Amino acid sequence: MFEMVKQWFWYDWFMLVVRLMFSVSLLFTTLHFQDQIPLPIWGLIFWQLIAFSAPWLCLLLNYKYYLLAEIILSGGLSLYLTSLFPEAYLSFLTPAFLIAANSAATSYRWSGPMTMLGFPLLIYVVSEQSDPLAVMLHTVLAYAGGFAFHLLVVNHRQSEIIREQNRILEQYLSQIERITLAEERHRLAKDLHDTIGHSYTSIMMSLEQLRPELSATAGEQRLEPLLELTRKGLEEVRTYLHQMESPYERLPLLESLQQLAQEFQAHANVPVRFRVFGEEYPLSQQAKMTCYRCLQESLTNAVRHGQATAITVTLQFEERQLRLEVQDNGNGMAIRQEGFGLTAMKERAMNLQGQVSVYSEPGQGTLIVCTLPRQAERPDEVIRLLIVDDQPFIRESLHALLKAHKDLEVVGLAENGEQAIQLCEELSPQLILMDLDMPTMNGMTAARILKEKWPHMPILILTAFQDPEQALEVLRSGADGYLLKTTDPRVLAENIRLVYRGGTLIDPDISSQLFGQLETEKNDPESAEPPTTNTFDLTARELEILTMLSKGLRYKTIASKLYLSDGTVRNYASSAYLKLGVRNREDAVQKAMDAGLL
Incomplete structure (x- = not known):
């Protein structure tokens, strides 16, 4: 009860003061005329205390209980006093005011007639000396005053609700603004990294090749394409900054990837062979952008880090998935340092239930495989x-x-x-x-x-x-x-379709934080717990490939034995590595043996 009282507003205290003043005034009046009252004074005082406290306590629980208690206790007290003193009907005016002030909804249908008509008639019955018209007029005025006060209270409550909702809305909008700004900075950072890194790698490679030709006519002929590439890169940056779509997003996937490969080949002077298998089918905007960024980052890394002299791009439109492979003949890497670009590629793919796998060994080049599940289009589906x-x-x-x-x-x-x-x-x-x-x-x-x-x-x-x-x-x-x-409405609609067709997704910003936490836990041997066999959830095909890897067979040999493509075997192996939480075949075989899987 004390907690409820702490939440009172000014009108709650006002009605309590009115009730208190009425009860004190009535108490002193009955004490003054106690000689003319046949009921023992202590009984009348007890009645008044009950008439003061019981309705007020009922009001804290439910206003309907209050109305019944007020009418029965306060109204009964007024009727008893009026039977002794005709002028005592005035004692009912304060309860009439409070009844109107605390009524609500449909309770007016019965509390109003009972207060303004029923009680004046009862007063006339118990005291024939009273004027029924005057009693009714005074009661109606008291009830009308209480109703007006009730409207004032309702208006104040509605204003408080509106102010509270406005405060919540302002807080929500402020939070949305902060989250949106953070997300937009992250998105622009990834997009600008992909675009600027790719473009300027091409420019630097071309400038290095242009150095001995600056004094010749051929140098001038090659300078113009470089300037054009720079202008296009600057235009694309401005497009991102103004939150406009990239010009490549308007093209079909195959055309945009081929155009990207051709431009890279022309400006980096590195041959790019582009192969396509299967018939192209419609893809979501997210899937197209993921493939485009994956190819962009892969081409850039092949030249910048791998010193590749030849690159092969394979795009496969399979029945259940889209597969993009980028194979180079560069130096390869013994230990991969996953930078900003590669992390962004993996985040984009995993948000579409796909994955990006990197296979690299010293002296054997690097293979990057991006697989995205096909989302079947159903034109009549709602x-x-x-x-x-x-x-x-x-x-x-x-x-x-x-x-x-x-x-x-x-x-x-x-x-x-x-x-x-x-x-x-x-x-x-x-x-x-x-x-x-x-x-x-x-x-x-x-x-x-x-x-x-x-x-x-x-x-x-x-x-x-x-x-x-x-x-x-x-x-x-x-x-x-x-x-x-803060998810873009178009992206939200695509994500709804993705989840409806069986996918599971996490917001990119949150997934990047989760990956960081998992990477930290994986690198901390004290926090790592030995997994059980059931936690890996490896498929029969993944176990079969792991078994062959444990015998020292290479991917091409496994592919020929299982009648699969080399890329498909690598994809199964990558999935197994991901489930086991390892980076290479040696660790995967050792972990599978420790878990009793092989």
């Missing part, structure tokens, strides 16, 4: 969505953004986890887009319950908090994705 968020403006904003996509249909809006569970039973959505921090039932609890009832229904968490630990906990609770609310 995904039924349920949006769950406690903020109305976010629910409506998401609804407005997503309904612009023909294959996305928002069938329901919920403000907490309980409503989400109820609407799932009524509407049968195919995917849930849900916030985490909500009243009544939060998103993590709701995700667990929903997955128990509908284990195959995808759940995509959309939150404002960039917390890697929370993201892991959410995925463990059964959610299929964890995205920030």
